[in-house]
Amino acid sequence: MFSFKVDEEVSIELLQQHHKEELYDLIDTNREHLRKWLLWVDKRKSAEDFEPIIPIWIRNYADNNGFDAGIRFNGKLVGMIGLHYIDWKNSTTSVGYFLSEEAQGQGIITRSVSSLLTYLFEQMNINRVEIQCAVNNVKSIAVPERLGFSKEGITRDGQWIYDHYEDLVTYSLLAKDWNNK
Template identity: 40%
Template sequence: MFVHKVDEDVSLKLIEVKDADKVFEMTDQSRTYLREWLPWLDFTKTVEDTKSFIEGSLKNYAENKSITTAILYKGKIVGTAGFNSLNWANKTGYIGYWLGESYQGNGIMTKVAQALTEYAFMELNMNKVEIRAAVENKKSRSIPERLGFVNEGTIRQAEWLYDHFVDHVVYGMLKEEWNRK
């Protein structure tokens, strides 16, 4: 099983069906907060919905299409992160993440995104990592910016959020740029 220790307090582990209760609990506790930027909250109403998501994630992991991990902070599940998609033909990994509201501001997600980027280049032999975030989602955008990702532009009306479209900023990091850091 995939487990990656980030530091003394933070680690990532491949999400498992047995994590469904804890992942759903964290989702439910942060529902209003997360709903502002994530389109799937209204479709995640029960633990069974979370189990279905995890089962799909594990299927995609087995097929080498994505990697979804639970973020552990001091041993507790506080969110998820991983590669929403792995494009092997173009050697690009697309990082996605969310963190429970009460765990914001501790540097957890920056450490996680840094560890995933390193993993993409060193273990998966990817050439590029992308992170996309809604233009107005300043907290999410600050993560790739802090890590030195390049703002590659904006995709107009990239995502439907319940009743409106949002534009996305695309951030990219090339392996050669990462290695120079």
């Protein structure tokens, strides 16, 4: 029902209970593609598994503490994007995202993050936006690189993926970077 418009093709929508089949289809048809970087993929085995999670995504938004939302490309659900948290004491947030395999190569995530950045810096006065990716996740890394984020360092063994740890790389963009663009 409620969406954040990125551009004529792309929008970000707060998903509701009646979207759960659509969401499950997205995950299920991209299982192999997504489980390389996301630990929760194996746990989602039916549309019903999303019933208790959808309210949590929106409750974070209610508490001014981030959100998880769907990405639509020409109306079709093709991925998700969100803010993992908003740390108001330090005015910092962290962006996460994933995209279906077939929707890749059209800049959908880059356009989405770019729009979010405008809102975060200009409407919400956030000072620091962070993106963390597995160091081997080349496509994910391309997003902050393209958007002018600074690479800050490597978190060794930062994330457990099924049977091994991945190192994470941290990128950030500060309000002052944004204003100097």
